[in-house]
Structures are given as C-alpha cells and as structure tokens.
Amino acid sequence: MRHLALFPVLALAACSQPQSAVPDEAETEVMTEEIEADSVVPVEAPALPALSQVWVTAGFEAPEGVAVDGDVLYISNVAGEGDAKDGEGWISRVSMDGTVLEEKWIEGLNAPKGLGISDGKLFVSDYDAYHVIDIARGEIENTYPVEGAGFLNDIAVWQNGVYLSDSGSARIFQIDVNGYKEWLADERLGGVNGLWPDGDRLLIATMSSGSLLETRGARDLTEIATGMDNADGIAVLDDGSYLVSSWPGQIWHVSNTGDATELHNTVDDTIYQNDLTRVGDLIIVPNWQPGTVTAWRLGD
DSSP: HHHHHHHHHHHHHHHHSSSGGGGGHHHHHHHHHHHHHTOOOOOOOOOOOOEEEEEEEEEOOSSEEEEEEEEEEEEEOOOOOOTTOOSSSEEEEEETTTEEEEEEEEEEESSEEEEEEEETTEEEEEEEEEEOHHHHHHHTEEEEEEESOEEEEEEEEEEEEEEEEEETTTTTEEOOOOOOEEEEEGGGTEEEEEEETTEEEEEEEESSSOOEEESEEEEEEEOEEOOOOTTEEEETTTTSEEEEEEEEEEEEEEOTOOEEEEEOOTTTTTTTSSSSSEETTTEEEEEETTEEEEEEEEEE
C-alpha cells in the first residue's frame, strides 16, 4: 500500500524532470523502509515488582512448606534428607513478624513438606504419606500412606478440595480426612512441585521442565511459562502476573504474556528459595539452606 501511495508523486516527477531523476527500485525500497521505521512505536517493557526484605528468622532445620491460619504461619521442617523416613521432622508455628511461637508444635514426622489448611485440619505431605492434624488439639488425627508415591511434595486447598503433588510419579492426588484418589496424571507433570489455587484455576509448578502450568479441573493442562528449572512455589500478583521460586535459589517474575525474568538469585550464596507463598503484601519463603524463613514486601 505504501508503494501505491508514492505512485502519483513519482509519475509527476517523470513528466517534469529528466529520466535520471526518477528513483530507481532500490531508492524506492529505502524510502518505504524509512516510512515504515518512522511508524514503529516503541513498547515499554512492563515494570518488574520490587521485593524489599522485611525479616529473616533463623533456627529452622531444612524448612520447606508454608501454610497460613489467620496471623500464624505453619512451617514444615524436614530436618534431614527429603526422602528419609527418620522421624526427625516437625512443624513450627511462627507469627507474621517472624517470631517463633512454638519451634516443635508437631514432632516425629519423616520429611514434611507441603502444608494446607481446610476445616480446622492441617494437611501435611510426608514423603510417601500425608497426615491430617487437628489444629485446635495440636494432634495427628490420621496418617494415610499413598500407594506408589514417589516423592509427595506440595499441598493446595482449591474449590473445596485438597490437592497433593507427587514429584516422583508426575501425579496429583485429591485427598481428604478419609483417604485419597488419583486426580491428574500427565507426563508434563514431571517433577511436579508447587500448587496454588487461583479462582477457577489450579496453578502448578514443575521441576523437570521448569514450567508454570494451569488446569481447570483435570481435563486440561496449559503451559503459562517455562524455563524456570526446579520451580517450586507460586504467587499471583494483583496485575495477574506471577512470582515463581526455583528451590536452588531463584525468584522469577512471569508476565501476563508468559515471559519469565529473574528477580533474585542466591544460588552462589547457597540460600534456597522454597515454597514461596503470598500473604497479603508479604511474600514468605522458607530457605531449606541455611535454615531460615524470609519475608519480603511487594512493591513497585
């Protein structure tokens, strides 16, 4: 269309000037490129969220998971290897300002990781089983071994159900106080780790492909972003973008268009970034190594 717009001008020039004044094909192409270049409007990249550190609390033993009950944080302590059935793990209770309220609220667990609260019960993943803890009584009510489990990991409460990821078998289970059932199995769930509820979607982070996925009911699985190896925790921001942690020591921002940008990197410092969880304007992150829990405040 730009060539047609130039045609009358070129025709007039041909009638009033010598033949040598008519632009040749190469000159016309240059003119067209200049017009097209002038019409390009630069698009600014979206601003990245800022994270300002609020507090860091030490004294944990391989902390991994977070659950929130009012103004209390429950933190799982693996206290050993992630796949060891050694009875050394426990759950801590921590205030929102980072004060340890009770270091060993529940003891005698194996390798507790994911935590989720529903109807007064704290659900805890524990390598190849999950526990149901009555919060008011502070007691384990039931323990359910999961047949064929490879490495039970995160827990999320979504649409009146409780869901449990199994990193070792690429599956997600639906669990409750009475037992469990397989809910979703897909090869794209290799190393499935973090789960997070977001309206009609369940968000899923995988370690093998480093992907952020979504599902709306075990009938579909859609990739939102990838390239975040060993992805762990997930948070949804007010503008619809995301934060994703990679446990070896990275925090990523994922835009609405699926672009992943590294915000924070502590790999060389051996500070792990595990089950990143949003609580209001705070981002709570257990650090398996060096045994701390960090709170960040979201900003512009």
